[in-house]
Amino acid sequence: MSFELLARFNAVKKDISNALDLAQRKNEEVKLIAVSKTHPANMIRTLVQEGQYEFGENYVQEWLGKVEELKDLPIIWHVIGPIQSNKTQDVAEHAHWLHTLDRLKIAQRLNEQRPPVLPPLNVCIQVNVSGEATKSGLLPEAVLDFALKVNQMPNLCLRGLMCLPENTDNVDDLSHQFILMQQLLRSLQQQGLNVDVLSMGMSADMALAIKYGATYIRIGSAIFGERKKSV
Numbered sequence: 542m543s544f545e546l547l548a549r550f551n552a553v554k555k556d557i558s559n560a561l562d563l564a565q566r567k568n569e570e571v572k573l574i575a576v577s578k579t580h581p582a583n584m585i586r587t588l589v590q591e592g593q594y595e596f597g598e599n600y601v602q603e604w605l606g607k608v609e610e611l612k613d614l615p616i617i618w619h620v621i622g623p624i625q626s627n628k629t630q631d632v633a634e635h636a637h638w639l640h641t642l643d644r645l646k647i648a649q650r651l652n653e654q655r656p657p658v659l660p661p662l663n664v665c666i667q668v669n670v671s672g673e674a675t676k677s678g679l680l681p682e683a684v685l686d687f688a689l690k691v692n693q694m695p696n697l698c699l700r701g702l703m704c705l706p707e708n709t710d711n712v713d714d715l716s717h718q719f720i721l722m723q724q725l726l727r728s729l730q731q732q733g734l735n736v737d738v739l740s741m742g743m744s745a746d747m748a749l750a751i752k753y754g755a756t757y758i759r760i761g762s763a764i765f766g767e768r769k770k771s772v
């Protein structure tokens with residue numbers, strides 16, 4: 542199992558490097574978040590030994606178990622799932638990043654609950670870039686106002702934008718959505734916000750996301766194998 546994990550991990554790194562070459566971007570411009578949801582802590586431990594320190598988790602309860610089990614390791618934890626009010630304390634205390642911020646109430650709670658001994662919590666605003674009714678995230682036109690408010694919160698550090706594009710194989714549709722994210726980030730920069738992160742690209746669409754400026758890609762199944770639950 543460890544052998545297969547390492548083979549998949551190395552293949553993903555190779556794919557990333559090829560996508561970067563094609564896009565004429567440098568290696569250090571894109572960072573990999575290994576999305577370990579539903580997979581056991583020992584797989585994370587194996588990847589840490591390979592130099593992978595950034596991991597993404599969706600379900601707070603499951604993630605907290607891993608935080609405890611792996612507390613001897615210098616892992617950077619990215620929470621990438623939707624957050625309810627009753628989980629903000631856990632995120633404020635244990636996460637380094639939250640990628641799915643889309644409600645002021647959640648931002649305010651995180652800002653209040655972030656322990657003063659820790660650096661500000663890095664946050665990305667989730668954008669509903671496909672406009673699907675069932676998707677979380679702010680519609681693009683609501684992002685600037687929200688970003689300006691989050692930017693005022695001393696214990697949060699606004700880093701950029703995150704999206705889950707439409708679940709489609711249509712390259713034109715996906716490209717359009719990634720380009721929109723790029724434009725939206727640029728418009729925030731033009732408003733004076735110090736943001737430079739685009740968190741986009743998963744196992745199926747990472748090459749395209751890299752082409753359109755992703756700086757964090759979130760890869761789960763291509764590294765850890767298929768999940769039993771489909772999420």
Ligand SMILES: *Cc1c(COP(=O)(O)O)cnc(C)c1O
Nearest residue numbers: 576621743744759760761762763
């Ligand atoms: C599960 C998940 C991923 C990883 O998806 P894969 O298709 O397994 O690579 C990335 N981002 C978010 C927000 C997720 O929930």
